Amino acid sequence: MSYAYLLKYIIIGDTGVGKSCLLLQFTDQRFQLVHDLTIGVEFGSRMVTAGGKQVKLQIWDTAGQESFRSITRSYYRGAAGALLVYDVTRRETFDNLSSWLQDCRANANHNMVIMLVGNKSDVSHRRAVSTEEGEMFARENGLLFVETSAKSAFGVDDAFVATAGAVLAKIDTGVLDVKNESSGVKLGYDPGRKGTSDVARLDVRRAEPGASSCC
Structure with missing residues (x-):
């Protein structure tokens, strides 16, 4: 399948906020309750329609542990969009957003589109961060904003597609x-080459034996 542009994304945020589950829901349309901790990065891709154009999203899901922050920083470069994810049921993941945002803006293209994502919105009885707080943080920092549930798929497509529209x-x-490839955007693929809209998993390394719930 042909596409107008290839857009590179990065997903960032604390460990256990559901970054890998968001990627899996977006690319495979499925949810995995227990997901091994990401070590390094995971990769996925999907075709979407945004702004009236067919585009391919190439998405890098990064580890949230502090020990892997240096690896994560290298993936900011050459990304057109970032999903900055927190868990609405864990206040500390929201409080850490400023640190993630500072890292992002220090290492990424200054024209990168950043979408703030409040994940696990389905777990309303455990909510620790209000929608209004998320909206205010996004507004004060010039970010897009959406709440999602990787478990129910609520808002997941919106997070990725709206970011593409802004790009x-x-x-x-x-x-x-x-x-300029540092922008994180490439023109459409060579018609002579087969399209690859299926999910790809490259160099995926996982922690053993640790696992985390990422709804």
């Missing part, structure tokens, strides 16, 4: 230069 808007206005 395409920057392309249309000339803010992002598609000829």
Whole structure:
């Protein structure tokens, strides 16, 4: 399948906020209750329609542990969009957003589109961060915002597709230069090469034997 652009994304945030579950729900349309902790990075891709164009999203899911922050920083470079994820049931993951955002802006293209994602919205009885607080943080820091549930799939597609729409808007206005690969955007694929819209998993390393619940 042909596509107009390839957009590179990175998913960041604390351990256990559901980053890997969001990626799995978006690319495979399935939920895995117990998910091994990500060590290093995981990778997935999917075709979507945004801004009236067919685009391919190439998504890097990063480890949230502090010990892997140096690895994560290397993936900021060359990314057009970032999903900054927190867990609405764990206040500390929201409190740590400023540190993640500082890291992101220090290492990424300054035109990167950042979507703030409040995950696990389905667990309403355990909510520790209100929707209004998420909206305020996003507004004060110039971010997009959505709440999601990787378990029910609520808002998951919106998080990825709305980010793509904002990236395409920057392309249309000339803010992002598609000829510069550091922008995280590439023009559509060579028609002579087979499209690869299926999920790919590359160099996936997992912790043993630790596992975490990531609804």
